[in-house]
Amino acid sequence: MDSGDASGYSAGVDDDYESLLSTTDAELLKRAWRNEKAAPEILQFEAALVQRSREQIQLMEETVEEFSKNGVDPLTVSLYQMDLDRTLFLLRSYLRTRLQKIENYAFHIQKTTDLWNRLSKQEQNFAERCVDDMEQHLDQSVLSKLPQGFKSHLKQSSLSLADDMVPEPQLDQYVICRSKRFLGAFQLDDSGEEPVNIEANDLYALPYKSIKPLVESGQIDLV
Amino acid sequence: MGSQSDPHAFAFSAAELEFLAEDETVEIVPNMRLEPLHLISGDFGPFRPQIATQVPLWLAVALKKRGKCTIRPPEWMSVEKLTQVLEAERDSEKFQSLPFHYVEISRLLFDHAREDIPDIYMVRSLIEDIKDVRFHKIGTGLEIISKEVTYALRLKNLSAMEANIVRPFVTQALQTFHKLNTSEAIPESGSIPSRQRQPVNQRDKRVLKGR
Amino acid sequence: MANYYDIDDILAEEELVPAVFLQTANEVGIFDCADETNKVEAGTQVEMPFWLAQELYVRQAVSIKVPPYFDTKAKTRNEIGADAAHVDLRSLCPYFYNFGCKIARLIGEKTIGPLLLVAFRTRYREVLIKAHTAASIVVPKNLTLLTKEETKLYEAGQSSTAAFKKWRMGGPRLQKASVLGRKRKPVE
Numbered sequence: 001m002d003s004g005d006a007s008g009y010s011a012g013v014d015d016d017y018e019s020l021l022s023t024t025d026a027e028l029l030k031r032a033w034r035n036e037k038a039a040p041e042i043l044q045f046e047a048a049l050v051q052r053s054r055e056q057i058q059l060m061e062e063t064v065e066e067f068s069k070n071g072v073d074p075l076t077v078s079l080y081q082m083d084l085d086r087t088l089f090l091l092r093s094y095l096r097t098r099l100q101k102i103e104n105y106a107f108h109i110q111k112t113t114d115l116w117n118r119l120s121k122q123e124q125n126f127a128e129r130c131v132d133d134m135e136q137h138l139d140q141s142v143l144s145k146l147p148q149g150f151k152s153h154l155k156q157s158s159l160s161l162a163d164d165m166v167p168e169p170q171l172d173q174y175v176i177c178r179s180k181r182f183l184g185a186f187q188l189d190d191s192g193e194e195p196v197n198i199e200a201n202d203l204y205a206l207p208y209k210s211i212k213p214l215v216e217s218g219q220i221d222l223v
Numbered sequence: 224m225g226s227q228s229d230p231h232a233f234a235f236s237a238a239e240l241e242f243l244a245e246d247e248t249v250e251i252v253p254n255m256r257l258e259p260l261h262l263i264s265g266d267f268g269p270f271r272p273q274i275a276t277q278v279p280l281w282l283a284v285a286l287k288k289r290g291k292c293t294i295r296p297p298e299w300m301s302v303e304k305l306t307q308v309l310e311a312e313r314d315s316e317k318f319q320s321l322p323f324h325y326v327e328i329s330r331l332l333f334d335h336a337r338e339d340i341p342d343i344y345m346v347r348s349l350i351e352d353i354k355d356v357r358f359h360k361i362g363t364g365l366e367i368i369s370k371e372v373t374y375a376l377r378l379k380n381l382s383a384m385e386a387n388i389v390r391p392f393v394t395q396a397l398q399t400f401h402k403l404n405t406s407e408a409i410p411e412s413g414s415i416p417s418r419q420r421q422p423v424n425q426r427d428k429r430v431l432k433g434r
Numbered sequence: 435m436a437n438y439y440d441i442d443d444i445l446a447e448e449e450l451v452p453a454v455f456l457q458t459a460n461e462v463g464i465f466d467c468a469d470e471t472n473k474v475e476a477g478t479q480v481e482m483p484f485w486l487a488q489e490l491y492v493r494q495a496v497s498i499k500v501p502p503y504f505d506t507k508a509k510t511r512n513e514i515g516a517d518a519a520h521v522d523l524r525s526l527c528p529y530f531y532n533f534g535c536k537i538a539r540l541i542g543e544k545t546i547g548p549l550l551l552v553a554f555r556t557r558y559r560e561v562l563i564k565a566h567t568a569a570s571i572v573v574p575k576n577l578t579l580l581t582k583e584e585t586k587l588y589e590a591g592q593s594s595t596a597a598f599k600k601w602r603m604g605g606p607r608l609q610k611a612s613v614l615g616r617k618r619k620p621v622e
Binding site: 024025026030034037038056057060075076078079080082083084086087089172173174175176196199202203204205206207210223 | 242380
Binding site: 234236237238241330334362365366368384387388389390391392395396399400402403404 | 535563586
């Protein structure tokens with residue numbers, strides 16, 4: 001399903017010259033964390049950003065170590081350590097949020113190419129293991145004891161046309177979002193509703209589904 | 224497997240919002256010397272006695288806890304400004320513009336820098352009052368949703384904490400309105416019984432057999 | 435399907451609906467105890483859970499009527515129109531909205547949708563917001579009138595407000611996860 005927008009994008013750096021100049025990795029990581037926490041489905045893994053953040057963390061760890069060795073005053077060391085801890089928290093929480101989504105929707109993610117491609121290599125390994133474990137569990141506890149035709153962990157019966165037992169995230173769920181800039185009249189996809197004017201820096205509650213492309217292109221942030 | 228809609232699954236905790244608020248900048252006046260800090264979150268300092276400088280709140284609080292600085296409360300946290308906001312807040316249906324993290328910032332400063340805030344009792348009670356008026360308005364604002372069913376809700380000037388508190392309620396309510404509205408408008412597939420005794424549109428039904 | 439494991443969705447389909455058999459059916463005497471033959475004659479009206487009725491309906495084995503509280507002529511409808519906030523929807527049907535949507539969709543009953551909307555709109559304003567913004571911990575008495583869906587909404591509002599108050603009152607900034615500092619029980 002919706003494989004239409006599977007193209008690789010990296011969040012929010014397209015035409016956003018201004019914010020590109022002023023946005024630090026710390027800010028970008030915070031934004032990725034917020035979006036990931038607030039979006040019902042798993043978003044594109046921020047590979048480059050995570051890589052850079054990891055490097056920064058490592059560098060900072062070395063710095064802190066060096067400082068303590070060289071007898072730099074404890075205040076400075078502790079401030080560097082705090083900054084490091086904050087970044088570590090963001091990165092861990094970001095990765096954990098994703099793992100949680102993978103756990104919840106492992107089957108769905110595995111069979112949806114678009115979603116599968118959003119995962120990092122490690123996440124794909126994790127997802128595979130989740131799927132294997134879940135399959136094995138369902139099989140051992142229930143499915144193997146059912147009659148032929150009811151043994152699938154995806155389909156209710158062999159008559160089912162689709163995989164109708166696979167939990168999916170609810171994309172029509174409402175989210176709260178904010179745009180840094182005026183986006184103008186915005187048409188929500190379904191029904192003949194009046195378009196919504198999206199002003200800069202205002203909060204809106206909208207169905208995730210309707211702003212999904214804007215989240216993906218970095219034009220709108222979830223909060 | 225998580226298919227049930229957990230109302231908290233997508234909200235932030237108050238502590239997480241506080242974490243975000245700690246990155247807001249605030250002015251401090253150090254009483255010591257310290258070389259510039261080159262942190263992941265940015266470069267700050269140098270710190271010189273009696274020379275004001277801008278730092279993130281978490282850094283300010285860390286220095287303050289160690290008695291290394293005083294914190295200058297932000298401009299909006301003065302009795303004068305807050306009195307104006309409170310009045311405007313009471314006079315108008317609209318929400319006044321306050322910092323996105325005003326709830327968290329004020330709590331952090333009350334907790335860690337009380338002696339740096341002039342007229343702290345007054346400031347604190349003004350902020351409490353503003354918060355109460357705004358929460359009351361959120362209640363009446365929510366009523367409006369029910370009068371004119373909308374698909375999009377604009378929450379102008381709502382702060383991070385306020386939005387987070389109403390999030391579970393508002394998002395679920397909007398979704399219910401949406402669902403009820405569309406169930407009325409769309410003629411559903413099941414409305415015309417299929418001729419053949421072929422089993423239906425299995426797409427979004429839990430089929431009998433499978434249970 | 436997104437909500438296969440959703441217990442509320444399952445329970446909503448337990449709701450009984452009046453159905454009339456269009457064909458004589460054998461081996462289903464359970465629906466019509468008056469008879470020894472263990473079969474149900476065409477034209478017999480019985481009550482059955484929605485999940486079953488739905489399957490028989492699409493196979494044209496039964497016709498379905500709406501339950502009395504959705505009936506256009508019944509008094510419940512007038513009560514909802516007059517004072518929706520005080521109607522005890524929960525005892526009528528704990529999944530009033532969810533089930534209402536399901537049955538309306540199945541049999542194409544156009545009058546249910548507007549009824550649900552009116553009910554929710556009024557009750558949302560009268561019951562839910564007040565409950566949500568009520569400062570006290572006292573459970574408002576009209577809570578017992580709420581359907582399952584409304585109760586969930588109410589609780590969503592309550593718990594986020596409570597979480598905020600807890601944060602504001604102070605207490606530990608960082609909470610230890612409850613598993614830390616506690617010995618894990620050895621698995622047998």
